[in-house]
Amino acid sequence: EEEWAIKLREDLASALEREEEWAKAAHTLAGIDLDTGTRNLDPIYKLSKHIKIAMLFLEDDDPVNAEVYIKKASALISLCKDPAQELQYKTCYARVLDAKRRFVDAALRYYELSCAGARVQQIDNDDMENALNQAITCTILAAAGPQRSRMLATIYKDERAERLDVYPFVERVYLERILRREEVEKFAQTLRPHQRATLPDGSTVLQRAVMQHNLLAASKLYNNISLQELGSLLGVTPDKAEGMAADMILEGRLVGLVDQVDGSIRFDDQQEALHLWDTQIQGACNKLNDIISI
16 A cells, blocks of 8 residues: 555656646655655665655755755765766755855865766766856855865866866956956856845845955955955945955955054965064064073
8 A cells, every 4th residue: 555655646746747846746755754654665766766856846946845855865875876866966966055055065066076977977078067167156156265265276277167168257266366347247147046146135146256256356466455445346335345354354264454443454465474473473582582691
């Protein structure tokens, strides 16, 4: 009886999927008791259903439920010996991370997929190129910082990336150039709907990423800059520029000091700061030696 009920749900889910009723299809499959049923289900069957449910939720723009099921699949993926199913799992996981705006993690997963063609026959060149493009998109959308920089370096040095239309933009990002509005708008046209989402402060994911990038780029160009000028450079108010700089400094993603009295920000080179610290220590030691000599 349980086997008959499972077959009925599978057939109904397939019919709903053909009608593009993604959520209904996902919930229909999710109704199969994969964990506590009286029938001892094959782990690979469970894995395939968890992946399928996650993918259906993704089609319905529901990354929260998709993540629940892809995590269930994660507990079983080590048992998988089928390269095609493993590829499906990795693709789905990358899409979940992307949809949840965990862009650095998603970029890494997409990049791994783009390199999988040599090992997995089921992935063709177009799929690998698409995965590489998605890795680039997620890297650019990620919050500025060391992880994003490492991912950018990997992509920039990948010979395959040079053949992509987006490469000139990648190069400017990697070389920490100030990004111009027209090139940002051109890149924005390649984004998926969830990547264009508006954040609580009213900006988009891309606008936030570009502002953080341009702030880091400005730190390479200027020793110090007024908050008024910085705001103009970033296309925001001086207060917003100050807040973003303060957050990045606090999180260790930018080396600098905000002077609220002077209304400016000083960008300190890490090596210069260490050199200054060494000089101060040396000075203190010399004074101590002078005292001891007396």
